[in-house]
Amino acid sequence: MIGRLPIAKMFGVTLIGTALISVVMLQINWNGQEASTAAPEIDRLLDVMIVLSSFVFTLVMVMLFYALWKFKAKPGDESDGEPIHGNTRLEVAWTVIPTIIVLFGAGYSWVVLDNIEEKADNPLTVQVFSQQFAWSFGFPGKDNKWSEGVLHVPVDRQVQFKMHAQDVIHSFWVPEWRIKKDAVPGITTTATVTPVKEGHYQLICTELCGFGHASMRAKVVVESPKKFQEWVQGLERETPPAFMESIEQDTETDPSEPLTAGGG
Numbered sequence: 001m002i003g004r005l006p007i008a009k010m011f012g013v014t015l016i017g018t019a020l021i022s023v024v025m026l027q028i029n030w031n032g033q034e035a036s037t038a039a040p041e042i043d044r045l046l047d048v049m050i051v052l053s054s055f056v057f058t059l060v061m062v063m064l065f066y067a068l069w070k071f072k073a074k075p076g077d078e079s080d081g082e083p084i085h086g087n088t089r090l091e092v093a094w095t096v097i098p099t100i101i102v103l104f105g106a107g108y109s110w111v112v113l114d115n116i117e118e119k120a121d122n123p124l125t126v127q128v129f130s131q132q133f134a135w136s137f138g139f140p141g142k143d144n145k146w147s148e149g150v151l152h153v154p155v156d157r158q159v160q161f162k163m164h165a166q167d168v169i170h171s172f173w174v175p176e177w178r179i180k181k182d183a184v185p186g187i188t189t190t191a192t193v194t195p196v197k198e199g200h201y202q203l204i205c206t207e208l209c210g211f212g213h214a215s216m217r218a219k220v221v222v223e224s225p226k227k228f229q230e231w232v233q234g235l236e237r238e239t240p241p242a243f244m245e246s247i248e249q250d251t252e253t254d255p256s257e258p259l260t261a262g263g264g
């Protein structure tokens with residue numbers, strides 16, 4: 001019985017269902033505005049994943065409802081179901097199709113990650129210090145300028161954020177930039193972002209780090225390079241010694257880069 005499934009019809013219904021669900025799902029702006037070079041690439045990847053997931057979901061639903069309708073017991077039928085000894089074609093199909101989908105997703109994600117993390121010629125390095133429950137930032141230059149709770153960056157220039165967690169694991173996330181990166185005690189992790197839209201954003205801690213986690217936010221301002229320079233020069237405080245020490249002590253996750261102290 002199972003050997004004579006109406007494959008062509010079921011596949012047709014699946015394609016129509018996939019198209020309908022995809023059209024609805026792709027109308028929704030899931031991630032908000034795109035404010036970095038990485039954002040459109042990540043959103044495109046999400047769109048492709050939405051279409052693939054819609055296909056898998058519809059295929060499973062079509063087969064489920066077909067089985068419910070086709071193999072339903074007649075009223076009063078108390079007998080056991082027909083013994084089934086497998087179906088080679090079906091088993092090959094449900095192994096090969098998901099394998100192709102997963103390998104495609106992995107390959108595509110790899111390419112996107114490679115693109116968005118590519119190092120630009122003259123990136124700005126900003127040290128990011130996270131602690132329960134606050135963010136602060138160290139800027140390049142001899143005097144180790146330091147800002148608490150407010151991060152300014154220039155527009156259209158790549159920024160390499162070097163994370164230094166002071167206590168537990170935190171995570172750096174500006175939704176409009178899409179990039180998310182864990183700050184792990186003892187390790188320097190790096191988030192690479194090129195902001196492309198001036199404006200005000202919010203840096204959110206996205207790793208549950210204790211009682212004050214929900215309020216662990218910082219103000220982000222993307223502005224012209226000139227305004228950014230003025231703002232950095234206007235900073236009065238220097239990075240506290242304990243934070244400077246954490247820069248020296250943390251190990252880099254990318255062994256090809258030497259340790260840099262003081263945001264140089």
Ligand SMILES: [Cu+2]
Nearest residue numbers: 205207209213
């Ligand atoms: Cu947190």
